[in-house]
Amino acid sequence: MNIFLTSCILFSLIYLAYTCSQYHTVVSGDICYTIANKYQITLNDLMNLNPGLNCQLLYIGQQICITSPLTTKPPSGSCSSYYTVRPGDYCYLIAQNNGISLIDFYNLNNGINCNYLQVGQSVCISGGGGSGGGVTTTSSPSVTSTGNLVTKDEFINAVVSSGYQRPRDDQYVNFVSKARPDGSITSKRELAMFLAQILWESGGLVYLSEIACLQNGCAGSYVTADDYPGQKYYGRGYIQLTWSYNYKAASQDLYNDLRLYTNANQVALDDGIAWAVSFWYWKKNVHSRPGVSSGQFGATTNAINGALECSGPYTSKARQRFEIYKKVLIAFSIFEAPIENGCYN
Template sequence: MRSSLHVLYLSLANLLITLSITLPSPVQTAGTVLVRRSDDGMWHPERYGGGAPKVNNPPSPGPALAASTIHPIPSPTLLEATGLIPFSAPLETTHPIPSSLPVEPKEPLRTIKEPEPHESPLISADKFNKAMTAANFPVPSSEQHVAFVASTKKAKITSALEAAMYLAHLLWESHGLQEVVERACVNSACPGSYISDLDVKGKRYFGRGYIQLTWAKNYLEASKGIYEDDRLLQHPEMVSENSTVSWETAAWYWGAKVHDAAASGNFGRTTAEINGPLECRGGWSGAEAARSRFRLFTTIAPIFGAPGPFLEAGCY
């Protein structure tokens, strides 16, 4: 009977001890010491963090303590997930424990290059439009303004004065950027004109473009200067059928044949380079055409802000 009571007493004692133990939470701060009883009936001290824990033996009677189970310090990621930041370890440790979680290095700030300031065109759209209408031509499209500005760069034009000279000739040659084929040859293709040994069979080399190219040798020279081949000799119609080519040939002609003459400041010299045989040395009718070009120039130049005086010499 006494033996049975003794066994009952021990069972009740073990039950009370078990109920009095606080179960660990999923994550404990470093230095926490716990005591648990395993399935093998042994008591095990447990702790989080390094160092030698001070573990009190369970109430007597009871089995002896087994070797301590050492758990590594919970990872910063796990600690952060449970809100235990910062953490500390009051126990003596065998390795340093940080007083706070390491901070992940932030990605260095990227240096954002400031955009290049927008380059102002040599001639604004407003000035271009005013010049066109002042010369009694239709208001140009925005595409025509963009093409004009681009062509001034290809033509080596850097001043408002030379830009005014350039536009005056463009307007005269193309009737206000509206025509890209020589008027006399629109319907007939001028079969008896501009004949040379360079001609490709079946092709005609009458005036085409915003500054009209004529003769096979000029088509070939322009083609080599722009494309480094003879495509315009083989297909001269490209100059009138493709507006991009019309602008490119005009810019090429000015840069290659007129730009140096324009540097003198004498408008007449630019006319001589474009149509000198007919207008500068072609009698009264030719001279009148040259004067009409000059009048266009004197209308455009002040609008472009070009400085005077505007010189007529160099043609007649």
């Protein structure tokens, strides 16, 4: 081995030792997405923490960085009061417990990454003028002024408090504007159930294509005699729509043509379409199911993936969906006891 190559390897090892504070050791069956999901970080975060990582060539025993001390950013700007992160904390909980909005919390801690909060980390909870002092809160449309069932703050709080990264503004706009016309959702509680399911299905509004199908389109899967030539109908959209007959029916109902049937990838590439299709699926398959209108969250899980999660081998996943729902209810200021019934009970 030449001196230059040896020096590069040594530098890389020293760099990783300095920039990484926690590792995952690859075991049989691991893929990048499952590793990221296990540690509640995004796939992009995982790739940024491991420059040059080839997710197609993971090997057993490989060390993957999943936490870096460099991701812990000190609070910026003028701060009069700090909070020390404790086990179980997340950004929305810290903000709520200290009497500030999540938007104020972000403004007080410019650049903070809520996926990388570490026990012992200091975060700012009050500006120079007292609680939230000196912070300009981003205004959000209210229910009374716009007719939206939830405000932008409520939407952001719901996503972030569930352990996911902050959503984009266009995601909020599409979410609130399509709930009624495409999903027939008129109650805040049902919209909370919908969002909880969508967060789980899409990995926190991140993945609009079925992860396992990104490389080869899942050739040989989801195939029927009625498929349009050259099209593959694997999961797309926030609810992971599959099979050509669903793409065709959604296209006809939403647009009065076959655009999604003849060009299925639009569902993954256009955020408005991704939301429209997901609300359409909810309207057709979930909205009218017994128990949904009375708040039985398990009934929505049963409608979406009941064969596997309500009586099959993955009931733990149904419970994880319910845990997200409980957080969304609080973020939406719906202070009622969440009902788990309708799936496996």
